[in-house]
Amino acid sequence: MRIIIFLLLFFVNFSSFCIDSLFLEKIYSHKANFAYSRAEKELLLLQNKNDEVLLLEGTIFYLKGESRKALTSFKKIKNKDWRMYLYLGLVYEDLGKKDKALSFYLKTLSLRRISIASYRIAKIFFYNQNYKKAKEYFKKTIDIDSSIRLAYYYLGKCLLYLGDYKNAYYFLSKAVNFYPHCKKIIQDLKYVKNLLGEKFFVQRRKEEEERRKKKKIPFPEKIKGYFPWVRIKILEKKEIVFKCGDKFSIITPSRIIEGKKNRFYRLRLEKTGCFLYEEKLQKKVELPLKIKSKAPFYILDVVYGKRKFWHKSTDTIFRGELMVFLSGNQLLLVNQLSLEEYLYGVVPAEIPSFAPPEALKAQAVVARTIVLRKLEKTKDKLFDFDKDIFQVYRGLNAETSSCRKAVDKTRGEVILYEGKPVEAFYHSNCGGCLRSDVFGRRDYLYSEYEDVLPKKKLSFSYRDKEIWFKTFPEDAFSSAGKNFRWQRIYDEEDFKLAFGKSIKELEKINILSEGECGYKEKIKIEFKNKKDTVEGELNIRNYFDHLKSSAFLIELKYKNNHPHLLILWGAGFGHGAGLSQEGAIRMAELGYSYKEILNHYYKNIKIEKLY
DSSP: OHHHHHHHHHHHHHHHHHHHHHHHHHHHHHHHTTOHHHHHHHHTTOSOOOHHHHHHHHHHHHHHTOHHHHHHHHHTOSSOOHHHHHHHHHHHHHTTOHHHHHHHHHHHHHHOOOHHHHHHHHHHHHHTTOHHHHHHHHHHHHHHOTTOHHHHHHHHHHHHHTTOHHHHHHHHHHHHHHOTTOHHHHHHHHHHHHHHHHHHHHHHHHHHHHHHHHOOOOOOOOOOSOOOEEEEEEEEESEEEEEESSOEEEEOSSOEEEEOTTOOEEEEEETTEEEEEETTEEEEEOSSEEEEESSOEEEEEEEESTTSTTOEEEEEEEOSEEEEEEETTEEEEEEEEEHHHHHHHHHHHHSOTTSOHHHHHHHHHHHHHHHHHHHTTOTTSSOSEETTSSSOOOHHHHOOHHHHHHHHHTTTEEEEETTEEOOOOEESBOTTEEBSOBTBOOTTSOSSEESSSSOOBOOOOHHHHHHHHTSOOTTSGGGGSTTSEEEEEEOHHHHHHHHSSOGGGEEEEEEEEEOGGGBEEEEEEEESSOEEEEESHHHHHHHTTSOSOSBEEEEEEEETTEEEEEEEEEEOBSOOBSEEHHHHHHHHHTTOOHHHHHHHHSSSOEEEEOO
């Protein structure tokens, strides 16, 4: 009899568990599609309200615009964690209780480096005109996640109000580069420029000219041996300014012009042709031309990462030769050098030079493989690669001894699959999930496997995704990296600045297609007077204010039946296929060799020396 009672109780409990699991998946599905009222109705049918259900219930109430109900649900949670504290901060801020909101945001930060918490703290201080504290927390936000571009704008505003016009100019200039069409940001920068006055900029230019004149160009030893050559697009504009650390020759179709060391020369495209200027001397030159020397070249104003959070204009030193072509109404500057010397400037630009040697070696092999695979397709073009597309090349400026050693110790080594170089995709952080579908499936890439050893296949139901994007699975190699998880939050003011529209005009966001690991492939965004359909991983990232990845969860918070906040919960940095750089660093720290690292991220491969 006892056995029968036990079996009946087990059956009842198991049935209840199964029913609750089915209902939970349905509720998460409604939440993902912003059907909060339907989710609320389904919640009433759940028989067991554990902490997970209470957190979900409170979140749905908050997003629906019922913060008092949300508060009741959150307070019932027994095992409190950073997620509950963060939502309590959001709830209290929504209810106008800023002091309580601040205390819960601070509690969140004491447990996890969550950018939503630091950003909302900064905004509360900003609106309260406590610009000193606001500055502190906008800086903290950038430290947590340097891709949050609006934080640079608000930091610039804080510095403006605090009277630090020089640094305000620096951050507002960055903001204008990020948002070149935002009139408000442009006006703020113009206002700061007027406060600084013309004398400031005249003095600044003088100091810059003096620094450039004094710049000493290193004379590195050239590596010996035969290596493939690569041609890298450096810039494309009307004027190129350069100097060389030794005498040099400009070889045109009809003549050779000798140049002097450590003097600045300008190549300028004008209506009547291309002209070479040395101080006041002027010579007309034919294109294309080649510039050769035993020493490297120093090029002014090379722009990296246009519109991205790492956007920067910098003076850069390049090994090898320079070539100049006419490209439409611009001059195209190309740097030609050996593949191995090119890698000297790529590896430290792509992975921290202080990373363990085995991680640096893995990066060197991957970068070399990418080049050798693509060189076959670029023979008839003016250049093989752009300096910051596919992989970033920063020339001699970036070189370090640790990265040169990694390149030298793996010289000629590439990743092969069935005898051919693979498309050796890599990215900063996979967010814990490896994918194979980003550029069409490849047999040597892992498909929805967790970044652990031994590998585990992952599931991505609606419930799984909610948990995945809002937790930090610590067994993944990539979890040690700062790009493992990220968040964004946009209030009404932020949305207007970043997207150029009122958030109240936003009517619907539909995920039309989703790939492996929760990466969005196609999204439809509907506004009152406009509909945008965005397709492709990079396009989606750029549309949503240049996100770290297209693997994210969307939450829309309503107030008075209108969208009030946009919240994004994301994973990883990059496309998620192939080598995860932050994962590779962690593996190297744990003692894995570079070949073991590469075999973890690419399957059924061979690593062979081609030269």
